[in-house]
Structure formats: C-alpha cells, structure tokens
Amino acid sequence: MKSHHLDWTYAFSARLKGISVAASAFTGRVEELGRRLEDELKQGLLPYLNMPFRTELEEMLPAVLNAVAGYKHMLLLGIGGSALGARALQKAFFPAQDRPGHQGPWLWIADNIDADTLDAWMTSLDPRETVVVVISKSGGTIETMAQYFLVRRWLRKHLGQAWKEHVVLVTDAEKGELRAEARQETLASLPVPDNLGGRYSVLSAVGLLPAAFMGIDWKGLLDGAASVAAPLLNPLNEGSGMASALARHPSWHMAVWARELMEHGYDELIFFSYIPLWNYFGAWFSQLWAESLGKDGKGSMPVPAVGVTDQHSVNQMFLDGPRNKGCLFLTCDGLYKGQAFGADAPPKWNWLSDKYFGDLLQAEGLGTRMALTQNQAPLVHVAMREAGANAAGKLMGLCMSATILTGWLMDINPIDQPAVEGGKRLANARLGAPGLDDEQKALTSFLAAEGSAKALQSF
Numbered sequence: 001m002k003s004h005h006l007d008w009t010y011a012f013s014a015r016l017k018g019i020s021v022a023a024s025a026f027t028g029r030v031e032e033l034g035r036r037l038e039d040e041l042k043q044g045l046l047p048y049l050n051m052p053f054r055t056e057l058e059e060m061l062p063a064v065l066n067a068v069a070g071y072k073h074m075l076l077l078g079i080g081g082s083a084l085g086a087r088a089l090q091k092a093f094f095p096a097q098d099r100p101g102h103q104g105p106w107l108w109i110a111d112n113i114d115a116d117t118l119d120a121w122m123t124s125l126d127p128r129e130t131v132v133v134v135i136s137k138s139g140g141t142i143e144t145m146a147q148y149f150l151v152r153r154w155l156r157k158h159l160g161q162a163w164k165e166h167v168v169l170v171t172d173a174e175k176g177e178l179r180a181e182a183r184q185e186t187l188a189s190l191p192v193p194d195n196l197g198g199r200y201s202v203l204s205a206v207g208l209l210p211a212a213f214m215g216i217d218w219k220g221l222l223d224g225a226a227s228v229a230a231p232l233l234n235p236l237n238e239g240s241g242m243a244s245a246l247a248r249h250p251s252w253h254m255a256v257w258a259r260e261l262m263e264h265g266y267d268e269l270i271f272f273s274y275i276p277l278w279n280y281f282g283a284w285f286s287q288l289w290a291e292s293l294g295k296d297g298k299g300s301m302p303v304p305a306v307g308v309t310d311q312h313s314v315n316q317m318f319l320d321g322p323r324n325k326g327c328l329f330l331t332c333d334g335l336y337k338g339q340a341f342g343a344d345a346p347p348k349w350n351w352l353s354d355k356y357f358g359d360l361l362q363a364e365g366l367g368t369r370m371a372l373t374q375n376q377a378p379l380v381h382v383a384m385r386e387a388g389a390n391a392a393g394k395l396m397g398l399c400m401s402a403t404i405l406t407g408w409l410m411d412i413n414p415i416d417q418p419a420v421e422g423g424k425r426l427a428n429a430r431l432g433a434p435g436l437d438d439e440q441k442a443l444t445s446f447l448a449a450e451g452s453a454k455a456l457q458s459f
C-alpha cells in the first residue's frame with residue numbers, strides 16, 4: 001500500500017512564494033529545537049511522543065473494559081481535551097450510533113452545561129445499564145465536577161450502594177479531587193499520565209477508554225501515533241542526529257510552514273476534511289491548535305470545515321474573502337465509494353452512469369482544493385491512503401507534534417492555557433466561591449456599567 005503523505009506542491013504559494021522549508025529563516029532553529037526536543041523527551045515532558053505510559057495502559061485498560069463491557073450506555077462527563085478526542089473517535093469509527101436500527105452500545109458525551117440534555121439522559125437512561133465515566137486531568141474542572149455531583153446523586157438514588165460499580169474516574173494518578181474521590185469511595189479509576197495535558201491526551205485512557213467501549217481498535221490508534229513519533233525517538237539521534245531527524249520530520253515541516261504563514265499575515269488556518277466520517281477531527285484539531293497557540297497576541301485561528309457540506313456554506317469566504325487563510329486539506333482516496341449510479345440516471349445526468357457516489361466526493365475535493373490554491377490560500381494536502389484507526393493515530397500524532405513545534409517556533413508555551421483561567425475565576429466568584437475577592441469587586445463594577453438606558457436597545 002502507498003503511504004499517507006503530505007503534498008507540499010501548493011504550500012509555499014501566494015505571499016509564501018519563494019520560501020521553502022529548507023530556505024525558511026525558522027529552519028535556522030532546528031539545531032536549538034532539536035536539543036530542546038532531546039532534553040524534554042529525557043525529562044518526560046513530551047509523553048504524547050514517546051508514550052512512557054503505554055505499558056501500564058495496556059495492562060489497566062483491558063481490566064476496566066472488562067468491568068464495563070456489560071453496560072449498554074457509557075455517559076462520559078468531561079470537557080475540552082477530556083471530551084473532544086473521544087467524540088472525534090466516536091464519529092469516525094462508531095458511526096453506527098447515528099444510524100437507524102442501532103442496538104447499542106451507546107456513548108453519550110456530556111461536555112457542556114446543558115441542563116435539558118443532562119436531565120434527558122437522567123430521565124431516559126436506565127442507571128442499571130449505564131456506566132458513568134468522569135474524565136478530568138485536574139480533577140477540579142467545575143463543569144465536569146458539577147455534572148458529576150448531579151449524576152452521582154442520580155446513581156445513588158436508583159442503585160443505592162451499587163452506584164460505585166457504575167463509575168470510572170479518569171484523572172491524575174495522585175492529585176486532585178477526583179483522585180481523592182476514587183480513594184475515598186473505592187471507585188474504579190485510570191490515570192491520566194503526567195505531563196499529558198487535556199488536548200494532548202486523546203491517546204491515553206482519556207480517549208481510549210470510550211474508544212475501546214465502542215469496540216474501536218485502540219491499539220491501532222496507539223501504533224499509528226507511535227510510528228509517526230519513531231523517527232524522533234531513535235537513540236542514534238542523540239546529539240546533532242536529532243536536528244537532522246527533526247529537519248526531515250513532517251511535523252517540523254508543518255511547523256515551519258505554519259510559522260511562515262503567521263509571519264506573512266495568514267491568521268487563519270482552515271482544517272478542511274474531505275473524509276466525511278472524520279469531520280469531528282476538525283473540532284479536536286481546533287482546540288489543540290487554538291488553546292496551544294493563542295498566546296501573547298500571536299497565533300492563527302483554526303477554522304474547521306467539512307467537505308463537501310461547507311462548499312455550500314463558508315467556502316465562499318474561504319475563496320473570496322480576506323486572503324488571510326492557509327489550509328490543511330485532508331483527503332483519503334481509499335474510502336468506500338458506495339453505489340454506482342448506473343444506467344437509470346436521467347439523460348441530462350448520464351455522464352454519471354459509470355461513476356460511483358464516492359467519486360463525487362473525490363471530484364469535489366479536487367475542485368475545492370484547486371480553487372483554494374487558485375484563490376491564494378497556501379495549502380498542504382494531507383493525503384491519507386486509508387482511514388482506519390492506525391491512520392487516525394498517525395494524523396493525531398502528527399498534528400500534536402506540529403502544534404508543539406509551532407509553539408516553540410513562536411516562543412510561546414504550547415502546553416498551558418493561562419488566558420482562559422480568568423473567565424473561570426469570574427464565574428466561580430459569581431457563584432460565591434471563596435477566596436476570589438478581587439474577582440467579586442471586578443464583577444460588581446462590570447455589572448454596574450452594563451445595562452444603562454443609553455446602552456440598551458430592544459428588538
């Protein structure tokens with residue numbers, strides 16, 4: 001089988017014309033960042049790459065899986081990186097749940113404060129047939145904890161002491177309130193590995209427990225990501241070998257390209273998926289990219305788009321709006337093509353008669369890809385040869401590496417997300433959480449300023 005590949009033909013176009021990875025000023029940093037990569041790997045700071053947690057995961061996950069296999073429903077409570085990876089995998093590899101006639105199992109992902117839906121789940125799901133999986137690396141995220149308190153009460157009410165058999169906690173191995181809860185209530189649990197922040201954790205228990213529950217090939221996902229990381233993990237890379245391994249690595253090329261885009265005023269990055277079942281990878285990628293790289297007034301806004309649906313929606317803006325967009329364009333030529341049109345197409349359409357439904361997807365993907373390049377969007381074509389679990393693991397591993405390296409080239413920290421903490425503190429202050437006096441005062445003056453007769457407009 002031919003390999004998956006990145007096609008760079010139209011990547012350095014429009015305002016990037018004349019640049020290449022080799023000629024980019026950012027490539028001058030490959031020695032320095034190669035050394036950083038080596039150091040951080042040794043310190044265990046990049047577990048999404050070398051997966052030191054894999055052996056333990058492969059021991060622990062089957063046991064938990066065994067315990068939950070008899071349940072019809074998994075209700076996942078989590079948000080951000082604790083939910084988006086699971087949803088992308090669910091939509092990609094468990095489409096049965098969205099199709100007529102599905103008989104279970106079912107995965108329900110609660111990643112919002114949506115009282116209607118949470119109540120609907122607690123009204124309609126049979127608690128005896130439901131396992132609740134609470135996922136939080138910090139073990140203290142208010143949205144997740146609040147859902148847990150309500151769902152725990154629901155389980156207790158219906159199941160008494162047996163509620164404990166219906167809960168699995170996925171959280172830090174040592175710290176946080178969920179870990180304390182697991183100890184106190186002797187609940188089943190799986191660890192989120194050290195240094196594996198939410199948006200980099202899809203290939204740990206965070207994404208793989210729900211994936212395994214749906215029967216997804218979770219080891220294939222891990223193998224795929226491991227194969228992308230392998231060239232950077234070879235012990236022969238020590239010393240300057242790492243710089244040359246990095247210089248050849250596709251994630252480095254993506255990072256240099258993304259950094260050049262930002263340098264040249266491309267402040268949006270489209271993630272256009274022409275693999276219909278992988279459409280939710282766009283939401284996963286967007287969080288990864290935005291939360292990692294939106295720092296210090298820098299970054300590029302990820303824009304997830306769905307081929308072909310968005311050809312009839314936002315594509316007009318992509319093509320003829322501001323020329324501020326680069327594009328990662330995802331296709332797969334090995335997809336199931338569905339039915340042939342055959343001879344019963346009306347005469348006006350008879351040129352379709354020897355084509356398959358899936359040929360339309362490929363043709364429209366080609367048309368859109370070409371139109372984007374003609375309209376000055378520098379574009380990297382991410383061409384997958386098949387769309388199984390191994391391929392998805394490769395893509396996810398590649399995207400995570402590219403994100404980290406882009407952050408390093410921007411001289412920001414791609415692992416934290418300090419700006420979003422402020423809003424969370426204000427929300428907690430609003431609800432009366434202690435120790436937030438400054439936030440209380442700020443809220444009071446913010447609210448006092450709002451709502452003056454001058455500012456209000458009825459409609």
Ligand code: PA5
Pocket residue numbers: 079080081082135136137138139140141144197198199200291417
């Ligand atoms: O990527 C991240 O780090 C965040 O989006 C987190 O996943 C999100 O805030 C939830 O955090 P936690 O898993 O600690 O509940």
